[in-house]
Amino acid sequence: MSEGAEIRFDGRVAVVTGAGRGLGREFAKLLGSRGAAVVVNDIGTAVDADRYADRDGDAAYRVAEGIVAGGGKAIGNGADVADPAGAASVVDGALTAFGRVDIVINNAGIVVDGALADATPEALRAAWGVHVGGAFNLLSAAWPHLAAQRYGRIVNVGSIAGLLVGVAGHTPYEVAKGGLAGLTRALATEGEPLGIAVNALLPTADTRSAASVPRGYDRGARFEARHVAPVAAWLAHEDCRVDGRFFAAGAGRVGEVFTSAAAGYQCARPAEFSLEHIRAHWGVVKSPAAAMTPARIGDYNAFRMAIYEAAVS
């Protein structure tokens, strides 16, 4: 039990994509139950690329109705964020209905399975278009408003697959989630002076999207979407001050996923650096020892230059 005050989002307006089912729905419901006005976006399709074009549902509207029935504020939106005009309509909906936008949770995604042989241009484009293009489009539409009010909280829903580990047979998906990680890093730096925090959530939950992914954990053992929602909501809160970070979350666990640079090998006479130097020092080259985790390029450059000057002087 917590002894602190209840965390609230009163007066804040949130946009959650892919919120008709699964994780996105839990994110929208939790934010709505804590006072945020929510635009619930979902095109209401199946999660796989083949059926992506078949829109049949009004899932977003049902979730919005549920939030309103519970005393909250919400509207539904059925636009496709992979289309720039669709993404703009999501932000327009927030502005029209609630007058502002503060929080963007980029959760919409499709699972495009396939080994390299199946990673056709069409498969890559489908996955990239929703995961990366959708986030890019939505944030492009929201950014001027967040920058003008000097406040924003963005949560990009990434994956451990592609960022932390590789999983065979999901190439288009991992390419897209890797792309979203790169977008997150750049936007975090750009948003910092504007009061816009950009972080990523790497969830594990038994959802429709996860059904096809081979896993090593016990299926159904408390990997529920609702166990991840507090993490998404916290990253969307004004009291959460981290920026450009990645958090794996599932079954009530939250742990950072972070990328570091090791000290490695610096040739004392750089102009003579050769293949033979690398072979001779391969153990040092591939060692993760004496690593640092930079927040910005300047941190890394200082680290790199200190090693250079010590070795070359």
Added chain:
Amino acid sequence: MSGGQRITEDHVRFDGRVAVVTGAGRGLGREFAILLARRGAAVVVNDIGVSADAARYIDVRRDGTDFGGDAFAGGIAAQVAAEIIAAGGWAVANTADVADYRGAASVVEDALGAFGRVDIVINNAGVVITRPFGQLSPDDLQTAFSVHVNGSVGVLRAAWPHVVGQGYGRVVNVCSLEGVLIGSAGFEVYDAAKGGLLGLTRSLAVEGARHGIAVNGLLPGAMTRGNASVSPAYRRSTTVDRSPSLVAPAAAWLCHEECDVSGQFFASTAGSMRLVFTSAARGYQSPDPEAFTIEELRDHWELACSREPALIPASAAEFNDFRRSILNEKVVHP
């Protein structure tokens, strides 16, 4: 044994290997191609010979210009190939656009046609698009994706049956510190594209493991046309020699049969080479996931952000074991 033979044996060599290097007309790619060739590899030197910046790249594409000819920059791929041949090496030029799937396939077809096999793929071709986020368009994202990601996938899909068939291959995807280790303002589409290569590298390392194919990422630091237009942090003049040639040994080593890692990322600049790696921290585990709340997370946020202890997982299974062991500890937090 003569002294000459002893030196040859001591050198890291690529005799009998066939490499394709994209974007090899200038800068880093050129140095990669020349070093591999100098050490005995036969090389397909691919470059469309356009400007490194996206504006001109798009203009050229929009004009419908034929990339098959030598119309651009005097056929810089041909110049590099000629230089290699003049020095006694093996090379052919290819001027196809890898962003086009037929173009990407032609790079591998040229390797097979000229040299009978393909062992090494260095995906180096790229475009640099940097602008404040509000000025970046969906077209910019599409362009970066097309060259960096689609181009790399296109070449690899064409090469894959051959490297799988021979049970041997070495792939180097030229990523960037940008998008993989850090991010910078204005680099949104570039970092997204390079992040895409990160995901591709991890995925294909797993897929290639049982076929003798190593897939790694290189994060180079060099003064080239590609980064001449970007932030002052990259341009700042120092006494440090950041020539592309000082990165070439790192790229070549990752292509060698003695290189025994896959799915790894290495930064290299000015005669250095270091591992860039991603860890998962233990973090905070709620003793009762069913009752997990935002307030509970806020109250344990310091622990959730702690980077120790952490795991560098070699596989998804290792991460799953790590996660499961934490879940099963049933620790009670104060």
